Amino acid sequence: MLLDEDDIRRALTRIAHEIIERDKGAAGLVLVGIANRGDHLARRLAEEIERIEGSAVPVGVLDITFYRDDIGLRAEAPEVHETRIDIGITHRTVVLVDDVLYTGRTIRAAMDALTDFGRPARIRLAVLVDRGHRELPIRADFVGKNVPTRRSDDVRVLVRELDGRDAVVVQEAGSLSANGDALEQRSGSATGDALEQRSGSATGEELR
């Protein structure tokens, strides 16, 4: 286990403060969580920010499945979750929120999706865990914890809303198949979530 419940809570609180500090307040802010887990983290961040600043921050959820760069390359079309962005994002500061930053492909897709919704003044990125191994020139503005990993590791963020508890865990090479593919199903997600998986799996596992 990399982070336990308390670690996560403290990290989110710190990130909330950093966001407020960076933009000198919460005005013009929109948090957009990347489905599936970024959504819950975004809402918690919004609650924190509201507690600190006293003003409500609009929160949306964005599913980036249709913007993935690997559609058609997997056995099954990746599963889609809800997208709901009720507020206009043009001229605002959008903070994308995700659980794990890995290759950067998910964020690339998220930015493409966002630009179809409007033209934000700026986009920032907040992640709970940055595990390195970027494949695109993407970096996070706010990071809960930097965790060096091997490519063959499997880093998972569990949230109580979906998994019953809050934790960040690493699973090592033993849980992989002979050719290096990560095999296990992510609890709560039947088929492909994020697309940053380093090595392929038949059903498009959750990637960082």
Add this chain to the structure above:
Amino acid sequence: MPEEVLFRAAKVVDPASGHDGVTDVLVAGEVVEAMGPELESRGAEVIDCEGLVLSPGLVDLHTHLREPGYEYKETIASGTRAAAAGGFTAVSSMANTDPVTDHAGIVAEIRDKAAEAGLADVFPVGAITKGLAGESMAELGEMVEAGVRVFSDDGMCVPTPRMLRNALVYAKAFTDEVVIADHCEDASLVDGGHMHEGSNSYALGLAGRPAEAEEIVVARDLAVARATGGRIHVLHVSSARSVELIRRAKAEGVRVTAEVTPHHLVFTDDDLVGYDTNFKVNPPLRTAEDRDALRAGVADGTIDVIATDHAPHAVEEKESEFDLSPPGMIGLETALGAVLTHVVATGIVTLPRAIEAMSGTPARILGATGHGGPIEPGRPANLVVFDPSEWWVVDPPFASKARNSAFTGSELSGDVRHTMLRGSLTVAHGKVSR
């Protein structure tokens, strides 16, 4: 071609004479010269027939040669080539040519072309009505003089009882050998239908041709035959109830004969679920119960003849939408194999009975003198030699121009080795000679 051919140690199965046993057969010129154990070869070409069956050359009572008029589907030359390959020494030619075979001139033309090709004898069938229009009788007398014995509007059903009655009664003027053959399907019930009407047609969204469309016309034709004392022949029976009607009518002395196709003895409407147009045929393939009744009908003699209804179509015609595709399948080259594999090997019909249904009986009805046996010294040598247990895979290209066979890809046992037409081998060692 040597003057003499000696078939050595063949198992002769000849229902016409009752012969069933291994013997040698010596052919000289156009006739069988001698039969017996261990004949002297004296310069004849010797063909070893150990393990093979020798029987009268097969005779097809129901063939579509498509010439004149539809040479793009088949010609007399390619059709008789297919016949020889299938072990046939004589075939008919149905009248739905263009122009229709409804007068003696066309009958002669077809005979001449067949003689030219020299691969099988053709006995043309004449139309009952002019142009197959079902309105006025064709000149049956003139065609009888030209040698025609079977008249049929096949493709079309004789439209009214009145027309059938006229033809049956009129035909009595000639010889007692004239037969009126009907394609029994009531037009109003099969209009727009493409397969047997039943669960499968509902599932596939295709309009159906119900079994009663055939049964109604069979009953009608039997009643007219009974009343007039004329001879009728029921083409391609497809339904169990039709078989029963014919059985009862025969018991009452009605002069009816009946035929069934090899494909109706093998397939059912279940075979159409993939919309494969090679299974689209009129009358349609029906249920397993119908098929079983047809098999039993052949076994007990209710159905006299197995006839192919060889119906060639162009490749592009069959590679089209199911409802737009013309019905029919070729059958000359697979008939023997299909019958041997599916009804003889399974014990439903004996080999002599099957051979009789495919040679002697159709020869008699068609008036194909010299064909169908008996195999005895002095009679024309129209023979087929086949291996009943050799398996082969049905695969185009065929000797026929066409490829619309429902058997493509399947395995049949029963391979023709030699076909002999009046002393000349049209097929030798499995290969057609021209």
Add this chain to the structure above:
Amino acid sequence: MNRHVLSMHDLTADDVIRVLDTAESFREVGSRVIKKVPALRGRTVVNFFLENSTRTRISFELAAKRLSADVINFAAGGSSVSKGESLKDTALTLQAMGADAIVIRHSSSGSPLQLTGWVDGHVLNAGDGTHEHPTQALLDLYTMREKLGRLEGLRVAIVGDVLHSRVARSLCFGLVKMGADVTLIGPPTLIPPDAPAWGVQVDYDIDGVIPKLDVCYMLRVQRERQRLEYFPSVREYNRLFGLTATRAGALPEGSLIMHPGPMNRGVEIDSDVADLPQAVIEEQVTNGIAVRMSLLYLLLGGGGGAEASAEREEVLRA
């Protein structure tokens, strides 16, 4: 999910749920200002419409374009054979165009299945003869689920010419698959005798069934498909089986009136009935685009064509 969607029998109940759930997301895309996502960028979808239908074709065209696919419309007035080209040859031409998916609509039952034997791409049946119309059934199921919250246990009547209606058949199979309770109503000459084997009931008295329905689904009177007389007159048909204002009034509160369109107002459905709030006919059309996007996405979003598989090997190995 199956490689092709030709019939409702090609989908399991889970597949159906997946299609409907995914369609939700595409409905959301349709509510955005930019109604387009790049999901099928670079893929080619051919609309092979050999039977006229502007509405369905446009629906599929929009669906493919909103997925950023390239669309080719191949329409023909009649059959290929009538122009001297076999259906197979036409199929091979489409193949040569690089079609990843072919959406086929044809007046000949079975032509989509025949097509699958000749092309490598995915085949989607947009209506074949009197056989099936699975995408219509799916959008109808979507509409029902959305309005009534469920499919299982719904009491649905399908009224009219079931014998010739590919919509009725697909809808029947789909509803039974999802656990609904289906009754077919119409003149006996227009209901296949086999229907009870499909898991449905048959009734000839519409007034007895109407007060117990959640959905009343009216079929078009297929005048152009009938060449033989199945009922004596339009007047009698309307009297015995038409959804008149009185009958519509007898429907339970909250029930839906549906129709696949286009409507014969005054024949199977009275004009003012078609405009009642419980008649969701226009929504069926809107939902059609989302459901068709969902199908195209699910078919093409996985597996990919022949080229994609070679690429796939490389990427997944990297």
